[in-house]
Amino acid sequence: MDPTYEEKKKAQTQAKVMLKRLGIDEHALNEYEVAVAANLVDPRCFDISWEQIGGLDNVKKELKQTVIFPLKNFTLLDNSKLMKPPRGVLLYGPPGCGKTMIAKATAKASGANFLFVELSSMLDKWYGESQKRVAAIFNLAHKIQPTIIFIDEIDSLLRTRNTQDHEATSMMKTQFMNYWDGLLTDSKSQVIIIGATNNRQALDQAILRRMPCQLYVGNPTPEQRYHILEIILCDEVLGPDVDLLAIAQMTEGFSGSDLHEVCRLAASVRISEYIDTTAADDKEGTEPSSPPLLQPLSSSSSAQPETGDPSDKVCDSNKQDKLENLRGISQTDLCTGVDKVQSNISKLFC
Numbered sequence: 001m002d003p004t005y006e007e008k009k010k011a012q013t014q015a016k017v018m019l020k021r022l023g024i025d026e027h028a029l030n031e032y033e034v035a036v037a038a039n040l041v042d043p044r045c046f047d048i049s050w051e052q053i054g055g056l057d058n059v060k061k062e063l064k065q066t067v068i069f070p071l072k073n074f075t076l077l078d079n080s081k082l083m084k085p086p087r088g089v090l091l092y093g094p095p096g097c098g099k100t101m102i103a104k105a106t107a108k109a110s111g112a113n114f115l116f117v118e119l120s121s122m123l124d125k126w127y128g129e130s131q132k133r134v135a136a137i138f139n140l141a142h143k144i145q146p147t148i149i150f151i152d153e154i155d156s157l158l159r160t161r162n163t164q165d166h167e168a169t170s171m172m173k174t175q176f177m178n179y180w181d182g183l184l185t186d187s188k189s190q191v192i193i194i195g196a197t198n199n200r201q202a203l204d205q206a207i208l209r210r211m212p213c214q215l216y217v218g219n220p221t222p223e224q225r226y227h228i229l230e231i232i233l234c235d236e237v238l239g240p241d242v243d244l245l246a247i248a249q250m251t252e253g254f255s256g257s258d259l260h261e262v263c264r265l266a267a268s269v270r271i272s273e274y275i276d277t278t279a280a281d282d283k284e285g286t287e288p289s290s291p292p293l294l295q296p297l298s299s300s301s302s303a304q305p306e307t308g309d310p311s312d313k314v315c316d317s318n319k320q321d322k323l324e325n326l327r328g329i330s331q332t333d334l335c336t337g338v339d340k341v342q343s344n345i346s347k348l349f350c
């Protein structure tokens, strides 16, 4: 009896849907490759573009030059060994600064299949399975190339090997490296590994050597923070007092994800005001002194079909009007967001 049976069955169904969408014949794959295919993502579905990533111009430029261009023009550049894309790219830097966004945008722009590798899917509970999975990752990636194998938090998977490593883990790592070397020696291969980590120091030297393209994705500068704020707030209504330059100045040390949280909190101040006012209105509406806006149909004739309470409809349209007239985000809202995020960051360092 396999306790992971249900999980595997679900993954298999997911994989089949994805393979069909990508036009890949599942019969050309073995059972392990089909299981790994559950981690395939159709990059055309990513709702991410370069324009949505603020700052990081050097990283974007480097990736366009060294990964996207060679992948898209692979056959045209067939004769040049120097123009091949690198087999390993490492995106490193503090959390929340856009590493995952960059990897997705790279897959989308290059048109490569995107295979998202998770630690849990590799360290299978069953001895021997992990190695079959590693083989399946590389074989599947090869069969459906061009493919980007994305390993988020690569340090948790391939950190410096030590004597405490479980035998299966250490064998899996060695096998991973061997397959990786296979990519290095196969000039026709269009498979690239992109790893992301917050902790570059923890990575095995052997891994670092296999990743000649290493790009630092760091905390944004004030100018970049301004740009990121503009991107995050582009679809929002802003009050006339909003000064994003000032917000960019007061958010020293904030990551892109912190800035996103600032904006989310700022936007939600108005929502809580809205909820408070509608709650007050609802309360007023239930006062016995206030006459009903419309007579409920049910009270005039029991033969009428149930169509709901029309006063609800009036309330709904009132609510909609209020929602549509929700005030813009103000500078004070943004400052409140900054304070809250700042205090969360400070707690982390306590």
Ligand SMILES: Nc1ncnc2c1ncn2[C@@H]1O[C@H](COP(=O)(O)OP(=O)(O)O)[C@@H](O)[C@H]1O
Residues within 6 Å of the ligand: 052, 053, 054, 055, 056, 094, 095, 096, 097, 098, 099, 100, 101, 102, 196, 217, 228, 231, 255, 256, 257, 258, 260
């Ligand atoms: N440079 C950036 N431009 C715009 N948004 C960003 C940027 N960096 C981070 N974000 C926001 O933070 C979220 C998390 O980013 P992510 O790519 O997952 O960071 P990382 O992988 O480095 O931890 C994104 O979904 C986005 O909302």
Ligand SMILES: [Mg+2]
Residues within 6 Å of the ligand: 099, 100, 152, 196
């Ligand atoms: Mg990430």
